Amino acid sequence: MxxxxxxxxxxxxxxxxxxxxxxxxxxxxxxxxxxxxxxxxxxxxxxxxxxxxxxxxxxxxxxxxxxxxxxxxxxxxxxxxxxxxxxxxxxxxxxxxxxxxxxxxxxxxxxxxxxxxxxxxxxxxxxxxxxxxxxxxxxxxxxxxLDGRPPVRRDGARAGDLVAFRGRLGWAGAGWAVLGRGFRSPRAAVQAYQVPEPPYGQGRIAALAGASAMIDVSDGLLADLGHIARRSGVAIDLHRESFPIAEPLQAVAAATGSDPLGFVLTGGEDHALVATFAADSVPADWTVVGTVSAVGEGGPTITVDGSAWEGEQGWDHYA
Amino acid sequence: MxxxxxxxxxxxxxxxxxxxxxxxxxxxxxxxxxxxxxxxxxxxxxxxxxxxxxxxxxxxxxxxxxxxxxxxxxxxxxxxxxxxxxxxxxxxxxxxxxxxxxxxxxxxxxxxxxxxxxxxxxxxxxxxxxxxxxxxxxxxxxxxxLDGRPPVRRDGARAGDLVAFRGRLGWAGAGWAVLGRGFRSPRAAVQAYQVPEPPYGQGRIAALAGASAMIDVSDGLLADLGHIARRSGVAIDLHRESFPIAEPLQAVAAATGSDPLGFVLTGGEDHALVATFAADSVPADWTVVGTVSAVGEGGPTITVDGSAWEGEQGWDHYA
Structure with missing residues (x-):
């Protein structure tokens, strides 16, 4: 041997x-x-x-x-x-x-x-x-x-806050879609699925900036923001045009005939950080993608440009 | 449904x-x-x-x-x-x-x-x-x-120390032997295998008493004392007559034609605590079962009444 x-x-x-x-x-x-x-x-x-x-x-x-x-x-x-x-x-x-x-x-x-x-x-x-x-x-x-700071929880988002993220959204989901079809490229998407790149150090920065609520995106942005909305008792509206669509996502969407925003909103496992902040305190290099408002009649909701998203909604390990 | x-x-x-x-x-x-x-x-x-x-x-x-x-x-x-x-x-x-x-x-x-x-x-x-x-x-x-105390490690046993334990030894092993033969009694042994009863609170008491080394018995007394002997660079001799042989162990040994001391010395999963102490500082209700001495020519050893134990020696999860 x-x-x-x-x-x-x-x-x-x-x-x-x-x-x-x-x-x-x-x-x-x-x-x-x-x-x-x-x-x-x-x-x-x-x-x-x-x-x-x-x-x-x-x-x-x-x-x-x-x-x-x-x-x-x-x-x-x-x-x-x-x-x-x-x-x-x-x-x-x-x-x-x-x-x-x-x-x-x-x-x-x-x-x-x-x-x-x-x-x-x-x-x-x-x-x-x-x-x-x-x-x-x-x-x-x-x-x-925590260096003595209070923890940033899921239940602190307030009407008037902005929603911002740091890290990648949709890359791992695009990589998973590629691998599931038997392909190995685009490499950047496949690698993102294999090894997520959380924005190390940015959690502390968000806390120091006064983030009111925060979560890492493991199950998909809509699903994970749903946790913040329900726990905070708020409505969150995301703005389609504010999301950068990276080149690998465009390539995978074109190859699979899908909407690249689907990867961004519902793809899990990138472990970006998404948080809510008062309007004047979003840290540098975080991307603002939405707004927090008081709940309407439907209770806590996540919408995209004012409407419910019509795709799949995230990941349950026993589904 | x-x-x-x-x-x-x-x-x-x-x-x-x-x-x-x-x-x-x-x-x-x-x-x-x-x-x-x-x-x-x-x-x-x-x-x-x-x-x-x-x-x-x-x-x-x-x-x-x-x-x-x-x-x-x-x-x-x-x-x-x-x-x-x-x-x-x-x-x-x-x-x-x-x-x-x-x-x-x-x-x-x-x-x-x-x-x-x-x-x-x-x-x-x-x-x-x-x-x-x-x-x-x-x-x-x-x-x-640790309430500010130093941790009790595996490498602190010194020549002249006594070896003492608190908890059960051999009960889970006896229960395992019983279940392996398709039986469900003695109940006490079977239950000991199903749910170990570590002596909660005694780790702190041993530390306060000045234990020089300590380990919990997960793989068998000889195997786990072997970790203390090697890490401390000492020899440990156990005294056969000092071990109480509880009734369920006697029953299982009689039924299986084995030496009950075998369960005590090599049976794992009871999670008793075994520790070494200066001679005058063994805590109440701990049972002294051996002595620590300087290593001889053979290096760190575990012996029973001066001789190597001739049974199996413990548990490797890939063996």
Missing amino acids: SLSDRTLADVGEFRLIEEITDGLTLGPDVMIGPGDDGAVLAVDSPLVCSVDLLVENVHFKTDWSPAESVGRKAVAVNVADIEAMGATPTGLVVGFAAPGETPESWALDFARGLRAECETAGVSLVGGDVTRAAQIAISVTVLGS | SLSDRTLADVGEFRLIEEITDGLTLGPDVMIGPGDDGAVLAVDSPLVCSVDLLVENVHFKTDWSPAESVGRKAVAVNVADIEAMGATPTGLVVGFAAPGETPESWALDFARGLRAECETAGVSLVGGDVTRAAQIAISVTVLGS
């Missing part, structure tokens, strides 16, 4: 953990990293904490995403939740379950992606758990610091 | 989350519980954090453990890691992945067990994630407070 043929069953749990954690860079706030019963971190209060699961054939397919991309995505989607509270990510623990016949190389590539994205996001990988399972399942829990 | 026939695919992700979190009791340190992008907690520094995965047919079988037991076990095994650092558990986030055809009743029973054990352990369920998967997989991340 050559080294490259080894599976996780050949390597064993403890050796795999050593390979994943060997030479890990830890931040100055990490007092104990991987290797004991728990990690120990210096933290400040209050602390933000969020968990997300990524499951093979639900959140990723191994033939659509290289292992390194899966590792990067696992970090990115979770850090985006911390950013959406207005916090800065500090520490992260990962649970990794995979079949014994998984190639060791897959797990090591996954770990390399995980570590690389932790570095990009400025968060320390401080611990984890490894086990066997019938399919690959990854759990990532991220801790974040 | 009657209510009791509903599956998770019928109910949907968002409704399931509502059912799990409805009426949840949160501790006074929880500023934001489930329902936003992340939970927010008042914490003190340093903070302990640990994650464990429980996977169907690896860590539990649905025909060996009722759903409520699986929920309780998911909390117990993780809180034990926090206790093993000498900390007090504060907040917990859970990831729940299950097939769409899972009965809703299974998920609700699981959630009830999760919430009940959180209450027993004194920890708040503050957030989670729910998704679809081919098999049930559960991730639990627990946060804990």
